[in-house]
Amino acid sequence: MEGEHISGWISGQRRGVAGSWTVGFRRALLAWEEQEANRLYTLLNSVTPLCNTKTDELIWAEGTSRMFSVSSVYNWCESFLGPKLDMAGTIWNNCAPSKVQFFGWLAWHGKVKTSSFLQRIGILDSNANIVCVFCQNEIEIVDHILLFCPFVWRLWSNIVKWWGLQWVLSGSVNGLLQWWFGCKMKKLEKKIWAVIPLAILWSIWKHRNDCVFSDIQPNWEELCDIVKVRVAMWIKASPMDAVFSINDLVFNLQQVQYCIRNGG
Ligand SMILES: [Zn+2]
Numbered sequence: 001m002e003g004e005h006i007s008g009w010i011s012g013q014r015r016g017v018a019g020s021w022t023v024g025f026r027r028a029l030l031a032w033e034e035q036e037a038n039r040l041y042t043l044l045n046s047v048t049p050l051c052n053t054k055t056d057e058l059i060w061a062e063g064t065s066r067m068f069s070v071s072s073v074y075n076w077c078e079s080f081l082g083p084k085l086d087m088a089g090t091i092w093n094n095c096a097p098s099k100v101q102f103f104g105w106l107a108w109h110g111k112v113k114t115s116s117f118l119q120r121i122g123i124l125d126s127n128a129n130i131v132c133v134f135c136q137n138e139i140e141i142v143d144h145i146l147l148f149c150p151f152v153w154r155l156w157s158n159i160v161k162w163w164g165l166q167w168v169l170s171g172s173v174n175g176l177l178q179w180w181f182g183c184k185m186k187k188l189e190k191k192i193w194a195v196i197p198l199a200i201l202w203s204i205w206k207h208r209n210d211c212v213f214s215d216i217q218p219n220w221e222e223l224c225d226i227v228k229v230r231v232a233m234w235i236k237a238s239p240m241d242a243v244f245s246i247n248d249l250v251f252n253l254q255q256v257q258y259c260i261r262n263g264g
Contacts, residue, residue: 020045023058090181095191095238096198103205104198107146107173112205115140115212133211134218145208146173151220152204158224159200163193164254173201189260192235192249199230225250 021044029037049056060068062076091104106112115130116139124130132140134151146152153169160167170176180197183190203226210216232249244256 021056087177087181090194091177091198094194094198095234095240096195096202097234100198100202103202104177107142107201107205108177110142110173112142112146114142114145117142133208143172146201146204147176151218154220155204155223155227156200158220159196159227162224162228162253163196164257186260188240189257191238191240192231192256195234196227196231199227199234203227203230228253 021041023037023040025037058068059066060072062072087108088105091108092101094101096104103112115124115128118124119126119128119130130140132138132145132149134145134149138144138149147156147170156169157167170179177197181194183193185193203223207216207218207223207226211218228250229246232246235244235249236246244259248256
């Protein structure tokens with residue numbers, strides 16, 4: 001039952017074996033909510049009381065008041081999911097434009113509308129070409145077009161090298177982002193680092209669309225430059241006090257890192 005849609009909290013009790021549950025809601029229920037409530041009553045009333053001489057009560061174990069509340073569910077989810085929610089926070093809290101953050105969020109969840117996805121839901125017919133536009137060799141699925149395609153892989157490797165790192169290919173977009181956002185570094189450096197995968201994912205997808213819909217030829221070197229310039233422009237446009245120029249960021253990134261790490 002989707003409690004958060006019904007009210008901030010519910011409470012209820014029944015007495016003995018013959019009594020039925022009464023559940024108090026904070027506001028009147030809508031028609032669809034009443035159906036949900038009836039399902040809940042059926043479920044509750046199907047349970048035999050453990051003790052006929054004592055009152056059954058609803059007790060919400062999470063939260064000190066022992067009453068259901070949306071905030072206690074949120075806190076429970078947060079403590080249960082841990083790093084997953086931290087990653088969501090990283091995707092949404094950075095200096096990339098919101099449409100780019102949204103795309104990053106879709107990519108993280110594997111919800112990008114690839115050709116194979118569009119064919120599966122019937123938007124593309126069964127004869128449509130759903131092969132990757134970059135390598136022309138594999139079916140276009142999310143992890144391929146954003147990570148495993150040799151064309152895309154060269155882009156990721158080049159950008160990681162730009163940062164001064166060597167790396168190993170992750171098994172999925174999710175795994176890649178887990179690793180990326182889990183890297184520890186100084187605050188300002190982390191702000192630059194955190195926006196890079198979003199710039200890459202966004203740039204790959206835009207380039208893919210240009211190739212699919214405008215007949216542009218894939219060009220990974222140009223794409224590398226576009227990613228670097230996007231990162232630099234978003235950093236410069238953000239409220240953070242970056243003293244570095246776009247030129248510094250694009251062409252002398254490792255010098256910029258050196259200055260940040262040594263407080264320069
Ligand atoms: Zn490919």
